[in-house]
Amino acid sequence: MTIKNPTQNIHAFITGVSSGIGRALAENMLEQGYRVSGIARRKAALKTLAAKYDLFFGITCDVTDSDMLADAIHQAEHRHGAIHQAILNAGTYVPQSDLSLDPVLFRQQMDINYMGQVNALAALLPLMESRQNGHIVLISSVAGWRGLPLAASYGPTKSASISLAESLYFMCRQNKIKLQVICPGFVETEATAQNTFNMPMIMTAPQAANAIMKGMRSSKFMVSFPFLFALSLKILRIIPYRWYFWLMKRTTGQR
Ligand SMILES: NC(=O)c1ccc[n+]([C@@H]2O[C@H](COP(=O)([O-])OP(=O)(O)OC[C@H]3O[C@@H](n4cnc5c(N)ncnc54)[C@H](OP(=O)(O)O)[C@@H]3O)[C@@H](O)[C@H]2O)c1
Numbered sequence: 722m723t724i725k726n727p728t729q730n731i732h733a734f735i736t737g738v739s740s741g742i743g744r745a746l747a748e749n750m751l752e753q754g755y756r757v758s759g760i761a762r763r764k765a766a767l768k769t770l771a772a773k774y775d776l777f778f779g780i781t782c783d784v785t786d787s788d789m790l791a792d793a794i795h796q797a798e799h800r801h802g803a804i805h806q807a808i809l810n811a812g813t814y815v816p817q818s819d820l821s822l823d824p825v826l827f828r829q830q831m832d833i834n835y836m837g838q839v840n841a842l843a844a845l846l847p848l849m850e851s852r853q854n855g856h857i858v859l860i861s862s863v864a865g866w867r868g869l870p871l872a873a874s875y876g877p878t879k880s881a882s883i884s885l886a887e888s889l890y891f892m893c894r895q896n897k898i899k900l901q902v903i904c905p906g907f908v909e910t911e912a913t914a915q916n917t918f919n920m921p922m923i924m925t926a927p928q929a930a931n932a933i934m935k936g937m938r939s940s941k942f943m944v945s946f947p948f949l950f951a952l953s954l955k956i957l958r959i960i961p962y963r964w965y966f967w968l969m970k971r972t973t974g975q976r
Pocket residue numbers: 736737738739740741742743744760761762763764782783784785810811812813814833834860861862863904905906907908909910911912913
């Protein structure tokens with residue numbers, strides 16, 4: 722698809738564009754005339770996006786490989802110029818429904834969800850620091866706010882992203898790099914298709930992409946949505962454990 726009147730001249734770099742939120746976000750930006758470089762492991766999905774949008778540049782890359790990711794960022798800048806916005810979205814989710822913990826799965830999720838973001842930041846921050854300009858968004862989750870049933874392996878990866886962003890915030894600010902962390906509630910994607918429980922206030926991926934775009938235009942450090950779901954989890958985040966566990970038991974049916 723050729724965009725006749727690009728309204729933007731922004732180069733956005735997005736990780737995890739082959740499905741779900743990342744794909745919806747890439748399409749949203751491309752339809753507004755952004756130049757988008759996107760990475761994922763599935764080549765076919767990147768080819769489909771490239772065939773549909775002239776301004777899309779797809780690079781096959783695994784975020785757990787720091788050299789490969791640094792090279793992808795280099796290729797993206799070679800093709801579309803300096804990256805203005807980077808949305809570090811690539812992620813994976815494996816529900817933990819019993820007490821048989823598999824350390825391999827725990828490490829895999831930490832490697833993709835958290836170290837994938839660290840690997841991207843390691844390549845992006847020096848570039849943005851040298852330009853004294855840039856905007857980075859870490860996609861975390863409301864599941865990073867407090868331990869949730871089934872999220873024993875996933876939740877800590879999302880808490881780690883929030884802590885990482887909080888820790889880097891001041892140095893980024895001193896170097897004119899806008900750093901935000903985005904915490905979506907439930908979104909219909911391949912990841913949540915694994916869930917068999919009722920997911921309150923679930924959104925579609927295009928709705929989540931709109932909420933992310935709105936959040937990125939704001940000056941908020943942390944953006945969370947949908948509003949009522951995020952609000953109820955914000956309250957759960959600060960109440961004492963005794964009340965928290967009682968409420969979780971009532972609402973999730975856990976004993
Ligand atoms: N869905 C939700 O309810 C929800 C809620 C809060 C936060 N989130 C977060 O939103 C982000 C996107 O999730 P989603 O729900 O859209 O899931 P999804 O549909 O499964 O998409 C995940 C994306 O990440 C990419 N990815 C996974 N491992 C990768 C790797 N090693 N290297 C490069 N890319 C990789 C996948 O591409 P390939 O497989 O092609 O590599 C895919 O494009 C995640 O960080 C997730 O934790 C999701």
